[in-house]
Amino acid sequence: MSEQDENKGIESWNGKNIIKLRDYKVPTPVEEINEEKLRSEIEPWLTALFQSEHLSLLTGAGISSAIHYMAKNSSGAGMEGMTITEFKEQIEKKAKETAEKTGRGTPNIEDEIRIINELIRGLEIYLSNKEEDDLIEKVDKLKKELEKGITDFANSVLKSEYNIVTSDKEESSEYLMNFLLSFASRIATRERLNLFTTNYDRMLEFGAELAGLHLIDRFVGSISPIFRSSRLNIDLHYNPPGIRGEPRYMEGVVNYTKLHGSVDWIEDDGIVRRFALPYGAEDIKTYSMSKGSLMIYPNASKDRETAEYPYVELFRDFASAIVRPNSTVVTYGYSFGDDHINRVLSDMLTIPSTHLVIIAFNDIGDRIYRFYKKAKRPVQVSLLIGNHLGDLKTLVDNYLPKPAIDRTTYKMADLLRARGTVSTNDKKPTEDEQNAN
Numbered sequence: 001m002s003e004q005d006e007n008k009g010i011e012s013w014n015g016k017n018i019i020k021l022r023d024y025k026v027p028t029p030v031e032e033i034n035e036e037k038l039r040s041e042i043e044p045w046l047t048a049l050f051q052s053e054h055l056s057l058l059t060g061a062g063i064s065s066a067i068h069y070m071a072k073n074s075s076g077a078g079m080e081g082m083t084i085t086e087f088k089e090q091i092e093k094k095a096k097e098t099a100e101k102t103g104r105g106t107p108n109i110e111d112e113i114r115i116i117n118e119l120i121r122g123l124e125i126y127l128s129n130k131e132e133d134d135l136i137e138k139v140d141k142l143k144k145e146l147e148k149g150i151t152d153f154a155n156s157v158l159k160s161e162y163n164i165v166t167s168d169k170e171e172s173s174e175y176l177m178n179f180l181l182s183f184a185s186r187i188a189t190r191e192r193l194n195l196f197t198t199n200y201d202r203m204l205e206f207g208a209e210l211a212g213l214h215l216i217d218r219f220v221g222s223i224s225p226i227f228r229s230s231r232l233n234i235d236l237h238y239n240p241p242g243i244r245g246e247p248r249y250m251e252g253v254v255n256y257t258k259l260h261g262s263v264d265w266i267e268d269d270g271i272v273r274r275f276a277l278p279y280g281a282e283d284i285k286t287y288s289m290s291k292g293s294l295m296i297y298p299n300a301s302k303d304r305e306t307a308e309y310p311y312v313e314l315f316r317d318f319a320s321a322i323v324r325p326n327s328t329v330v331t332y333g334y335s336f337g338d339d340h341i342n343r344v345l346s347d348m349l350t351i352p353s354t355h356l357v358i359i360a361f362n363d364i365g366d367r368i369y370r371f372y373k374k375a376k377r378p379v380q381v382s383l384l385i386g387n388h389l390g391d392l393k394t395l396v397d398n399y400l401p402k403p404a405i406d407r408t409t410y411k412m413a414d415l416l417r418a419r420g421t422v423s424t425n426d427k428k429p430t431e432d433e434q435n436a437n
Contacts, residue, residue, distance in 0.1 A: 013369050017386025021045050024378050033388050039398050042384065047401040049355060049382075050183065053326035056194040057183045058341070062333020062361055064203050066392040067176050068160050071167035076160035077201070079108035082149025084116070086142040091115050104337050105365055109153055110260075110297065116146050150294055154284040157201045157263050158277075164203065165280040171393075176207035178396050178403075183330070184213055184254055185403035192216075192235070194255045194321040198338060200263045200296055206279055208254065215256040218313065219274050227265075227272035227310050257317050259341070265295035272310050315340060323348045330357040332390075336367040349377040357382045361390035 016029030021041060030038070049055075061079070068076030084091055094115045095107035104111075123139050164172060184193050195215070197204055208215050216234060219225035237247035258265075264277040266288060272295060277287045288294065297311060318341070322329050327348060336342055348354050363369055363385055372381055388394055 013363065013366065017388045018383050019385075019389060020378075020381070020383040022379070022382075027372075027383050027385075030386070030388075035398055038389075042399045043401060045382070046357070046399065049328045049330075049357060050401050051187060051190060052328035052355070054191050054194070054321070054324060054328070055183065055186065056196060056322050056327070056329045058329060058331045058334050059195075059197045059199065059204065060331070060334030061199060062335070062390070063176075063179075063197075063392070064160065064199055064201055064333070066333065066361070067164060067172050067203055067207075070172035070175065070393065071169050072163045076163065077153075077156040079110065081107055081109055081112050082145070082152065084112070084142070084145050084149070086138045086145065087119060091119065102337055102339065102367075104367075109149070113146070113150070113296070116142065120146075147293075150296055151284060154200075154263050154294055154296065155282070158281055158284060161201055161203065161206070162280045162282055164206065173207070173210055175392055175396050176203065177211040179332075179392065179400065180204070180207050180213060180254075181211050181403045182396070182400040184211070184252060185401075188249060192249075192253055192255050194257070196257050196259055196318055196321075198260045198334065198341070199258070200261060202262065202264065202279060204256075208256075212252055214250075214253045216253060217256045217258075218310070218317075224276075225274045227274075227313075229310075229313055255321070257314055257321075259311070259314050259318060260297035261295040261311070263294070263296070267293055267295050270309070315344070319344045319347070322354075323351070325351055325353045327351070327354045328357065329355075330359065332359045333361070335360070335364065336371045337365075342371055345371075346375055349375050349380050352380075355380050355382065357384070359384045359390055359395065361385075361387055 013027070013029075017033065018027045019030050019038065019042070020027040022045070064077070065075040068074065081095070091112060092107070095111040098111045098115065099105060099107040120139060120142060123135065127136060127139070167173075180195075183195075186193060195204065205215065214236060216236070218227050218229070220228045236250045236253050238250050239247050262274070263284065264274050266273055266275055275288060277284070281287055284294070295310075321327075323344065329345065329348065334341075345356060349356060358368055358372075358381065360368060368383075368385065372378070372383070375381065384390065384395075384399070389399070
């Protein structure tokens with residue numbers, strides 16, 4: 001590839017629909033959208049990848065924005081910064097440096113939380129052997145502003161959930177449900193779908209419940225579930241009546257990990273719990289426990305050990321799930337702004353039999369392109385980027401594989417047709433469609 005060709009690819013990247021499946025070329029824009037032509041290329045390719053030995057789906061803010069936009073014609077909760085008065089200039093300067101380093105440009109609330117926590121920790125070390133009333137007062141005020149900022153952000157997330165659950169546009173929930181089913185429909189010989197998200201909201205949990213999917217995470221218990229490090233490999237099986245031997249996997253079970261925490265997680269004295277927070281609640285303080293802090297990454301805990309827990313466990317789950325042979329990872333709505341996640345994805349691509357599918361509505365800040373260029377593994381990366389290819393409704397309707405139906409279902413349909421129970425006008429799957437399942 002010449003430098004001139006590479007520069008041309010970069011210049012034509014932004015604001016275009018990009019498709020790159022099985023070639024080594026610099027991605028180029030799709031000048032004209034031909035859904036039939038694209039479907040004939042994309043859907044079979046994704047169908048094959050979705051039946052890889054190991055399949056993982058990583059979602060980011062884009063999935064929540066897409067669902068909220070379908071419901072309310074707006075993108076929902078954002079990541080805008082909080083209102084800070086103490087050490088404001090220093091915090092804003094450092095947050096901006098952090099954002100520019102990661103390619104985001106504009107600082108968000110995660111940048112501010114991280115900087116404020118580091119500042120508070122440093123000031124507490126400085127004040128451990130000193131008595132400076134003015135500085136102590138400023139630190140206390142900064143802690144209160146941080147707590148209020150996190151609470152306000154959590155309430156904005158809850159507001160987005162409320163808008164979804166109260167919307168009269170049912171298609172938003174239906175498309176979320178069908179999106180998840182396209183990934184969760186795995187044949188019995190394949191490993192469970194691994195579902196990861198960087199989002200704090202519970203839209204994926206909402207969609208999974210609508211789809212009848214059971215999510216397995218590290219939490220144990222019913223009244224006040226506790227995060228446990230030892231519960232990763234738990235699964236659900238059943239024994240078919242009259243059949244002896246090993247139990248079978250139950251359908252519709254998904255391994256689920258929220259990498260950055262959740263709006264309904266709370267940490268109290270080193271123990272992480274999930275508290276009862278109704279979907280559609282409007283105020284976090286009404287339901288959260290009186291003690292503890294919300295586990296919104298990278299919120300601080302009482303010491304270094306608990307500050308890393310449970311996130312260190314969650315990222316270990318992510319790495320162990322995807323960095324292995326014959327693994328496919330699909331990202332949707334993830335903007336590649338998290339260095340920890342990007343590093344694991346890069347490590348995965350060093351295994352020749354792995355593949356990464358990136359689906360996104362846009363590439364703000366060229367972060368996806370920079371990752372693609374830095375990875376230097378074009379044959380292992382498929383790109384579906386743009387306002388057509390990354391539109392959730394278009395994606396579900398045209399390009400994602402439909403949930404698998406086994407041959408027994410087809411045979412039963414044939415029998416019912418023969419008996420006149422089912423109308424002969426009902427569409428029968430073609431031989432190719434049956435073989436695909």
